[in-house]
Amino acid sequence: xxxxxxxxxxxxxxxxxxxxxxxxxxxxxxxxxxxxxxxxxxxxxxxxxxxxxxxxxxxxxxxxxxxxxxxxxxxxxxxxxxxxxxxxxxxxxxxxxxxxxxxxxxxxxxxxxxxxxxxxxxxxxxxxxxxxxxxxxxxxxxxxxxxxxxxxxxxxxxxxxxxxxxxxxxxxxxxxxxxxxxxxxxxxxxxxxxxxxxxxxxxxxxxxxxxxxxxxxxxxxxxxxxxxxxxxxxxxxxxxxxxxxxxxxxxxxxxxx
Amino acid sequence: xxxxxxxxxxxxxxxxxxxxxxxxxxxxxxxxxxxxxxxxxxxxxxxxxxxxxxxxxxxxxxxxxxxxxxxxxxxxxxxxxxxxxxxxxxxxxxxxxxxxxxxxxxxxxxxxxxxxxxxxxxxxxxxxxxxxxxxxxxxxxxxxxxxxxxxxxxxxxxxxxxxxxxxxxxxxxxxxxxxxxxxxxxxxxxxxxxxxxxxxxxxxxxxxxxxxxxxxxxxxxxxxxxxxxxxxxxxxxxxxxxxxxxxxxxxxxxxx
Ligand SMILES: Nc1ncnc2c1ncn2[C@@H]1O[C@H](COP(=O)(O)OP(=O)(O)OP(=O)(O)O)[C@@H](O)[C@H]1O
Ligand SMILES: [Mg+2]
Numbered sequence: 431x432x433x434x435x436x437x438x439x440x441x442x443x444x445x446x447x448x449x450x451x452x453x454x455x456x457x458x459x460x461x462x463x464x465x466x467x468x469x470x471x472x473x474x475x476x477x478x479x480x481x482x483x484x485x486x487x488x489x490x491x492x493x494x495x496x497x498x499x500x501x502x503x504x505x506x507x508x509x510x511x512x513x514x515x516x517x518x519x520x521x522x523x524x525x526x527x528x529x530x531x532x533x534x535x536x537x538x539x540x541x542x543x544x545x546x547x548x549x550x551x552x553x554x555x556x557x558x559x560x561x562x563x564x565x566x567x568x569x570x571x572x573x574x575x576x577x578x579x580x581x582x583x584x585x586x587x588x589x590x591x592x593x594x595x596x597x598x599x600x601x602x603x604x605x606x607x608x609x610x611x612x613x614x615x616x617x618x619x620x621x622x623x624x625x626x627x628x629x630x631x632x633x634x635x636x637x638x639x640x641x642x643x644x645x646x647x648x649x650x651x652x653x654x655x656x657x658x659x660x661x662x663x664x665x666x667x668x669x670x671x672x673x674x675x676x677x678x679x680x681x682x683x684x685x686x687x
Numbered sequence: 688x689x690x691x692x693x694x695x696x697x698x699x700x701x702x703x704x705x706x707x708x709x710x711x712x713x714x715x716x717x718x719x720x721x722x723x724x725x726x727x728x729x730x731x732x733x734x735x736x737x738x739x740x741x742x743x744x745x746x747x748x749x750x751x752x753x754x755x756x757x758x759x760x761x762x763x764x765x766x767x768x769x770x771x772x773x774x775x776x777x778x779x780x781x782x783x784x785x786x787x788x789x790x791x792x793x794x795x796x797x798x799x800x801x802x803x804x805x806x807x808x809x810x811x812x813x814x815x816x817x818x819x820x821x822x823x824x825x826x827x828x829x830x831x832x833x834x835x836x837x838x839x840x841x842x843x844x845x846x847x848x849x850x851x852x853x854x855x856x857x858x859x860x861x862x863x864x865x866x867x868x869x870x871x872x873x874x875x876x877x878x879x880x881x882x883x884x885x886x887x888x889x890x891x892x893x894x895x896x897x898x899x900x901x902x903x904x905x906x907x908x909x910x911x912x913x914x915x916x917x918x919x920x921x922x923x924x925x926x927x928x929x930x931x932x933x934x935x936x937x938x939x940x941x942x943x
Contacts, residue, residue, distance in 0.1 A: 557783040566769040566800065567796075568769070
């Protein structure tokens with residue numbers, strides 16, 4: 431019984447290390463191919479549009495309402511010891527340090543990370559990736575590099591937007607609905623939130639962008655087993671990327687703040 | 688000096704390949720002559736596509752060698768392999784068109800990758816190649832808007848785009864009507880004559896096989912059991928081969 435359990439744990443561990451190694455291999459290959467000419471600017475812009483521009487609406491909605499609900503919750507807490515004036519800075523800190531980057535990344539994982547896995551997975555099972563190889567066009571350069579670049583560059587941009595609309599959402603609730611004094615609300619916010627808070631949040635976002643695009647590409651690139659395999663790859667990409675984002679968030683935060 | 692030894696541009700020596708314990712290629716030996724059309728025949732599921740993928744390094748043998756112009760490609764690194772592949776054009780059994788690109792972009796892809804031609808010239812070549820495979824006015828369509836046979840022909844146009852030295856065709860005429868199939872057969876022969884390319888064709892169509900082939904090879908149980916000129920193959924005594932070219936269900940080849 432005990433031996434069986436150890437065996438299962440051991441096997442799971444081996445599989446995890448193996449998979450992690452393969453992701454790292456893809457990561458290194460991506461870096462190598464990133465710097466080989468010619469640069470595929472067109473493909474990169476196309477992915478940036480897909481990851482960035484097309485996620486705008488989702489990110490704006492998520493950011494605004496997260497900021498709003500934060501203000502609401504913080505208000506109820508702070509009112510107990512008459513610290514309502516701190517609602518603004520609480521919202522701003524939470525958004526810039528944590529919720530902006532994390533929620534944005536989770537939303538983009540669901541939207542774009544899954545699409546990356548599905549797209550590359552389909553290309554794998556319909557032999558389009560093999561076709562790239564036969565035409566002496568490296569699929570990592572062609573497919574993975576633009577997506578990873580787009581992920582790393584666009585997530586910080588989206589996060590800035592999420593931070594901004596989140597703070598606006600908080601302001602609308604705090605000042606508009608709950609009648610906190612506007613001047614104090616803003617003053618406190620500016621006093622407490624530092625540029626580093628925003629900047630560190632953006633570094634996190636870039637890391638999350640790397641994770642979600644790399645995992646999406648990895649799962650898609652190594653898909654096997656037809657349409658069912660594509661479905662599996664897509665689901666796994668979302669789950670693994672989301673969990674990895676949350677876990678790495680802890681360690682990044684611990685290292686930064 | 689090597690008078691009776693025809694030059695072989697591709698040579699497979701004792702190639703073995705298994706997938707999860709299932710033996711697909713089992714000591715396959717074959718020399719493919721330079722500047723000739725070699726047709727590979729064999730049962731469905733017999734490993735013809737697997738064989739073809741070995742010749743361009745998409746699959747690596749578990750054991751044995753795959754020589755292209757005398758170089759064992761299973762030992763090359765990515766960059767060297769890419770250089771070898773620039774001599775190849777390949778039509779996949781399922782066409783494998785890039786479904787995010789239009790038909791025209793698909794055919795233009797190898798030209799954009801490996802030549803410095805102007806947009807205008809590329810356009811012209813694309814038009815011409817598509818016309819050769821009997822397609823007109825489809826360049827702007829997406830692959831998903833095409834019929835199976837049309838996809839196959841676009842794949843063919845893409846494989847021919849660079850006038851490669853070695854062209855691999857995985858069932859070029861399967862799924863086409865008899866007239867189009869004949870036109871494609873003729874295109875393969877014409878292309879081969881004009882560019883003096885080496886063509887490896889996988890086919891189920893016995894009639895067209897004998898029409899286009901300089902050499903026919905039969906793949907059976909993971910080996911090439913017979914290679915020869917079409918006449919020789921036709922008059923071969925091998926039971927399995929005879930059964931295959933006559934299309935009989937009874938014989939040494941058992942359908943499970
Ligand atoms: N990537 C793979 N993984 C596992 N098994 C495979 C793979 N590719 C091919 N096979 C197996 O190898 C065998 C030969 O397949 P192959 O596609 O070469 O057949 P084929 O001769 O081309 O058949 P057809 O004429 O129907 O196209 C099949 O049994 C198939 O299941
Ligand atoms: Mg096949």
